[in-house]
Amino acid sequence: xxxxxxxxxxxxxxxxxxxxxxxxxxxxxxxxxxxxxxxxxxxxxxxxxxxxxxxxxxxxxxxxxxxxxxxxxxxxxxxxxxxxxxxxxxxxxxxxxxxxxxxxxxxxxxxxxxxxxxxxxxxxxxxxxxxxxxxxxxxxxxxxxxxxxxxxxxxxxxxxxxxxxxx
Amino acid sequence: xxxxxxxxxxxxxxxxxxxxxxxxxxxxxxxxxxxxxxxxxxxxxxxxxxxxxxxxxxxxxxxxxxxxxxxxxxxxxxxxxxxxxxxxxxxxxxxxxxxxxxxxxxxxxxxxxxxxxxxxxxxxxxxxxxxxxxxxxxxxxxxxxxxxxxxxxxxxxxxxxx
Numbered sequence: 001x002x003x004x005x006x007x008x009x010x011x012x013x014x015x016x017x018x019x020x021x022x023x024x025x026x027x028x029x030x031x032x033x034x035x036x037x038x039x040x041x042x043x044x045x046x047x048x049x050x051x052x053x054x055x056x057x058x059x060x061x062x063x064x065x066x067x068x069x070x071x072x073x074x075x076x077x078x079x080x081x082x083x084x085x086x087x088x089x090x091x092x093x094x095x096x097x098x099x100x101x102x103x104x105x106x107x108x109x110x111x112x113x114x115x116x117x118x119x120x121x122x123x124x125x126x127x128x129x130x131x132x133x134x135x136x137x138x139x140x141x142x143x144x145x146x147x148x149x150x151x152x153x154x155x156x157x158x159x160x161x162x163x164x165x166x167x
Numbered sequence: 168x169x170x171x172x173x174x175x176x177x178x179x180x181x182x183x184x185x186x187x188x189x190x191x192x193x194x195x196x197x198x199x200x201x202x203x204x205x206x207x208x209x210x211x212x213x214x215x216x217x218x219x220x221x222x223x224x225x226x227x228x229x230x231x232x233x234x235x236x237x238x239x240x241x242x243x244x245x246x247x248x249x250x251x252x253x254x255x256x257x258x259x260x261x262x263x264x265x266x267x268x269x270x271x272x273x274x275x276x277x278x279x280x281x282x283x284x285x286x287x288x289x290x291x292x293x294x295x296x297x298x299x300x301x302x303x304x305x306x307x308x309x310x311x312x313x314x315x316x317x318x319x320x321x322x323x324x325x326x327x328x329x
Contacts, residue, residue, distance in 0.1 A: 027327075031321040031325065034324050039205075042205040043209050056234060058225075058230075068213070154195070156201075157197050160194075
């Protein structure tokens with residue numbers, strides 16, 4: 001695991017201190033995080049449901065994916081930046097929080113699932129672009145993504161109830 | 168009976184107490200609440216950006232609305248149900264909270280526009296296949312709606328801090 005001394009150094013950064021000391025900083029960062037997470041999940045859900053086999057607002061799966069994923073990525077970057085700022089403000093507590101660590105694991109697996117899908121089935125999307133239902137591998141990737149991102153949201157909200165600020 | 172009295176009465180009811188004292192209920196309800204917000208905001212993003220002429224402009228507005236309106240309805244229902252239970256559990260934190268009341272006003276307005284006004288707009292001027300350019304007023308409303316949904320999320324999180 002991460003060295004507690006390094007975590008303490010992160011905690012002692014002036015940026016971390018200013019987030020802790022400014023009354024509005026944390027709520028604003030947290031609200032932006034919720035907004036970003038909602039946009040990540042909301043847009044991924046649309047793509048995942050299409051991969052699972054629900055008809056969407058256009059026939060072509062590929063066009064929909066290329067149309068929506070830029071929004072997902074912008075929102076994901078915002079979620080990572082705001083998430084990192086919240087982590088900085090209480091690095092020791094977060095690094096020792098089980099829900100936080102599990103959330104990172106779930107995000108990592110979701111990332112691997114996406115990379116696997118993009119490097120295999122998605123490469124052949126021209127073949128199954130308008131097919132209903134999509135191939136089994138695409139449906140599997142969609143279901144996995146839905147389960148993992150749902151877990152990410154549950155774990156994220158649970159952090160707020162389990163974080164031990166006096167760690 | 169003032170809102171404060173009502174809140175105090177609600178807080179003391181067995182139902183409210185039971186929800187509060189079962190430690191896993193509120194975190195899981197809030198998680199479901201956030202999932203439903205994600206469904207709503209994701210759907211709103213695509214439909215409003217379609218109205219604004221930014222996204223899926225080659226698709227008829229009606230097709231986009233038909234895809235997302237049922238999901239938005241269900242999401243709003245889940246938000247209402249989980250939200251009611253959360254208020255019952257912690258009335259003091261919500262009923263007399265300006266941020267909460269602001270959120271409710273914004274949600275009511277945005278839901279009304281989403282579920283009714285846009286629907287009647289579609290019925291009044293059925294869109295033909297192919298390219299359609301939404302009216303300028305509709306475009307402005309689309310951007311306003313996206314701002315309102317963002318404000319709703321901010322208010323929702325700030326309930327916990329004021």
